[in-house]
Amino acid sequence: MTSWQPGSPGWWPRGGGDIFSPWFPDGSPQDLNPCLSRILFLLALLLTSAHGISSNLEECLVLQSPEGSTVSCHRVTKFPSPLPADTVHLSVEFSNLTELPARALERCQRLRELHLSSNRLQELSSGLLTPVSGLRVLDLTHNELRGLPLGLFRASAALHTLVLRANQLQNVSALWLWGLRSLEHLDLAENELRVLPDGLVLSLISLSTLDLGYNLLETLPTSLLMGPRRLQRLHLEGNRLRRLGFGMLALQPFLRVLFLNDNRLTEVVPSAFQSLRELDMLDLSNNSLSSTPPGLWASLGRPARDMQDGFDLSHNPWVCNEDLQDLYRWLRANKHKMFSKNDTRCEGPEALRGRRLLDVAELESL
Template identity: 60%
Template sequence: MSPRSREQQQRTLFLLVLSVASAQGDIPSPRECLTYQSDSGSSVSCYSPSTFPSPLPGDTTHLSVEFSSLTQLPADALRGAPGLQELHLSSNHLEELPAKLLVPVPGLKVLDLTRNALTQLPPGLFQASAALHTLVLKNNRLQVLQASWLRGLKALGFLDLSGNRLRALTPGLLANFSFLRTLDLGDNQLEDLPADLLQGPLDLERLDLQGNRLQVLGEDLLSPQPGLRYLFLSDNRLALVAAGAFRGLRQLDMLDLSNNFLSTVPKGLWASLGKPARNMQEGFDLSGNPWVCDRNLDDLFRWLVANRHRMFSQNGTCCAGPEALRGQALLAVAGSR
């Protein structure tokens, strides 16, 4: 076993011991945070502390402070850990962050702020965070997102904004993200998206827009991202998808359009997807829509027959009309044409 593999195994064991201690009610106090030391540095985990742990070991590389009632952090909370690479602050009650919180940790790669009470981020928060790759802001209370809040994130590859209260996004929000591969905007309140949202140097592989209030998917939103492989649009209010909405998405392996208001789709919509061009490796889901199974769906019917082996919820993807076909599976109707 390589030294790196051995170290990873030891750290996994450490986290397992911590979770068992937590399950048994042996939650460490801020002064009794569990510390695991390895050749690459210390990992510190504090569960349900009443104050932020201080001082931190000078060689701390991983820090978890979670499941607490903390609403604020000291501005100098990380000053003693210049080599910090991962910071996990999930499941607290943080309402705001100090603008210079991350200045002492320029090598930080992962920041997890899941399940807090953040309504905004201070401009300049990431001014020293050029190495940050993963930013998770899931399940906070963000209603807006300003481009200035994200300035400085030159290496960002993973951005999770799901489960907030976002109603709109500012134009040019992602214009400077060259390495962004995963963008999760699911479970917000977005009714439309800026036309330039996906323009710029970013090269997305995964886009999650499920659980919003989108009504229309236009011609040009997705076209700047020909390398997109996973697209999630379920649980919106989509009633209209433009004929060229998927044009050029020849790498798409997963498409979820389930639980929308689609009754028909334009001819040519599926030309770039699946067979005969290529296989969709992960599949697609069109269930939960009020499909009207008339001649306007002939193009979709042909595509379904060619790609049936990648179709999820085959028996649950049914016609809502006309009356003679109500309740019949789309695939069965397609096969009879």
């Protein structure tokens, strides 16, 4: 991959020289007389200005490769234009942009990745992505979006990764996501979501990672995970969940990683993990669990199967009495996969207050 050099195909003068020299993104040679070149250039400026786009590509780093151009722009004042027609990777980040021209991507029909993080975007045009039907990655992290327009993804059947982390979403609609059959990674973390609609990911049959962490969720609809066929990772950490019931997780028997830490869980029903035969990582740390019901752990870890990545039960107010006998047995069998052993301690009764939960579990076996 090499940067544009004077005389190379697609080179645009950065200063000095003939500023009216024609620019051809496809690198095809053209013989234009200076007068015609000047006219075409001025016409291009008029057209881009009419659409609210400035000709400021000189503020960006443009790299070429056989696969296409990579354009990287940081701290620009306006969306860059004109973009090379062979652009496959476009990054316009840390620029405080508040809006994008509706036709900003019209020239970039080969675009595969679009990174717009750390701007101040408040809304998007419903037709923004229509010209880039092959787009695979869209990163909108750290903007000010409160919603998405219906139809934004109507031409985005190839989209693989959608990141909406750290915006200002208070609600989310399943209709926004309808038709994203190739989507594998959806990140809605660090927003202001309080409730989720039934069937949120119903059309996302290829989804493997769903991140809903660090929102304001207190409950989850039973049908939340209906749709994906092989969800692998589920992030629910950093919410306000108080109870984990049966039904939602039963829809995803191939789930491997489950983060429930930093919630307010006081209850997990006995059958909550019943279908999770492939779970390799479970984080229940920093909740309000004092006990767990018999049968909860039967499908996890040994003797059923070894958890590959481990589990964390630390920073819960465990009451270490006979009600934890089922958990004690499970801990003894799976202690080799236990994280934060020194931070997993008894809150009560008073005689055991401060003792490590694992130590109490091992004493119970004597």
